[in-house]
Amino acid sequence: MARSIMEFFTVFQIKALDLQQSLQEVTERYEKEKQKRRALHNSLVELRGNIRVHCRIRPLLPFDTAETVLVKCSRPGHAAINKTFQFERVYNASESQDTVFADVAPLLTSLLDGYNVCIMAYGQTGSGKTYTMLGPQLEENFAFSIEDESELGIIPRATQEVFRLISEKPPGSYWVEVSVVEVYNNEIFDLLAKDSCGKLFGIKRDVITTREGKSDVPLLTYETVENASEFLHLVNKGLQLRVRHPTLVHAHSSRSHLVVTLTITTIASGDNFDNKSTSSSRASSPVQLEATEKMKQVKTRLQLVDLAGSECVGMSGVTGAALRETSFINRSLSALADVLGAIAEQRPHIPYRNSKLTHLLQDSVGGDAKLLVMLCISPDQRYLTESMQSLGFGTRARQVQRGQVKKKSFPVPSKAK
Numbered sequence: 429m430a431r432s433i434m435e436f437f438t439v440f441q442i443k444a445l446d447l448q449q450s451l452q453e454v455t456e457r458y459e460k461e462k463q464k465r466r467a468l469h470n471s472l473v474e475l476r477g478n479i480r481v482h483c484r485i486r487p488l489l490p491f492d493t494a495e496t497v498l499v500k501c502s503r504p505g506h507a508a509i510n511k512t513f514q515f516e517r518v519y520n521a522s523e524s525q526d527t528v529f530a531d532v533a534p535l536l537t538s539l540l541d542g543y544n545v546c547i548m549a550y551g552q553t554g555s556g557k558t559y560t561m562l563g564p565q566l567e568e569n570f571a572f573s574i575e576d577e578s579e580l581g582i583i584p585r586a587t588q589e590v591f592r593l594i595s596e597k598p599p600g601s602y603w604v605e606v607s608v609v610e611v612y613n614n615e616i617f618d619l620l621a622k623d624s625c626g627k628l629f630g631i632k633r634d635v636i637t638t639r640e641g642k643s644d645v646p647l648l649t650y651e652t653v654e655n656a657s658e659f660l661h662l663v664n665k666g667l668q669l670r671v672r673h674p675t676l677v678h679a680h681s682s683r684s685h686l687v688v689t690l691t692i693t694t695i696a697s698g699d700n701f702d703n704k705s706t707s708s709s710r711a712s713s714p715v716q717l718e719a720t721e722k723m724k725q726v727k728t729r730l731q732l733v734d735l736a737g738s739e740c741v742g743m744s745g746v747t748g749a750a751l752r753e754t755s756f757i758n759r760s761l762s763a764l765a766d767v768l769g770a771i772a773e774q775r776p777h778i779p780y781r782n783s784k785l786t787h788l789l790q791d792s793v794g795g796d797a798k799l800l801v802m803l804c805i806s807p808d809q810r811y812l813t814e815s816m817q818s819l820g821f822g823t824r825a826r827q828v829q830r831g832q833v834k835k836k837s838f839p840v841p842s843k844a845k
């Protein structure tokens with residue numbers, strides 16, 4: 429009896445020790461994870477110039493880690509692959525839209541602090557770009573489902589977060605405008621333009637370079653939105669005009685690049701604008717008045733980009749018009765890679781104008797925006813070549829050294845003479 433009680437206590441002690449150990453392990457792991465998240469948060473807020481790449485992968489191998497992707501493969505008739513890719517963050521299959529967004533959210537704080545921000549999804553067709561940026565699409569049209577909030581992608585969540593952050597600021601100090609554009613067959617379409625009956629229909633627009641060297645789309649429709657649901661409603665309507673086409677790889681393949689832009693205008697308040705200097709430089713003419721009013725505003729831009737997927741024609745089995753679309757998609761994506769290559773090599777000429785996509789994204793890719801690339805990788809071993817290409821694109825993007833990102837601030841008014 430005494431022996432079995434002793435045994436019981438020993439077992440109990442060991443169990444208690446186990447429990448204590450695993451509790452300690454869990455706490456340590458939790459602390460490590462918290463530190464990592466804090467570091468990621470800080471690095472996003474402090475992002476200065478370089479491009480960050482996060483990789484969303486429905487795994488090639490079960491042992492991809494939080495920062496590395498290991499591709500290891502031997503196929504008969506092919507050279508064996510054993511390659512490791514390093515990114516700022518790698519998401520595995522079990523990581524939710526919530527987790528992905530939690531890593532993106534700090535960029536939105538930067539947006540209201542005066543930085544331009546661009547988040548861009550890149551990857552092979554069917555790899556999850558639209559899912560990551562918008563959420564699951566409805567079958568009947570291109571709209572995304574807003575029923576299940578946990579499935580919402582970066583675009584709707586980012587808008588909710590922007591409006592939440594604005595609600596914490598003094599009323600009337602910010603306003604938000606939205607534009608929705610698709611680049612299809614190397615043409616730009618304004619998806620919020622309306623016909624004479626007020627019905628949305630995509631009007632062709634052009635992209636130009638302004639005298640200041642910025643890219644601009646004259647006559648583009650900007651709609652003012654006052655809350656996230658107005659925004660979602662508007663974007664969903666615009667999305668129904670987006671071109672899609674079934675392919676052998678993806679039944680609802682996007683055939684165009686989608687660029688949703690939120691322009692935030694910050695109105696100067698007593699804190700961020702020197703009222704004394706304004707009164708000393710009081711406007712004496714309409715031109716001067718307009719100039720003074722402009723000085724009281726700062727515009728920052730959040731560009732959210734769902735690129736069309738790179739595609740191997742042999743795999744997607746497209747013919748006719750869809751084949752033409754594929755050729756335009758692949759050409760514009762290689763123009764994007766060329767631009768990154770030229771920036772990386774610090775060439776004097778950056779070929780932005782080789783495609784409408786790069787011309788449109790010029791200010792975000794080469795300019796002063798904080799840029800995050802969400803790399804999406806297909807889980808299917810059949811698409812290994814395309815996955816390797818995407819992983820290579822992400823690696824190149826990380827090597828690009830850009831100029832410093834610039835914070836927009838209110839200009840200091842010159843003193844009146």
Ligand SMILES: Nc1ncnc2c1ncn2[C@@H]1O[C@H](COP(=O)(O)OP(=O)(O)OP(=O)(O)O)[C@@H](O)[C@H]1O
Nearest residue numbers: 552553554555556557558559564678681682736737
């Ligand atoms: N992480 C994920 N979890 C669950 N489902 C996903 C995930 N990523 C993608 N999917 C699903 O996979 C399918 C293809 O995804 P999606 O439409 O986002 O691909 P895509 O990269 O945008 O393709 P394309 O470039 O051809 O438009 C969709 O049905 C989508 O809901």
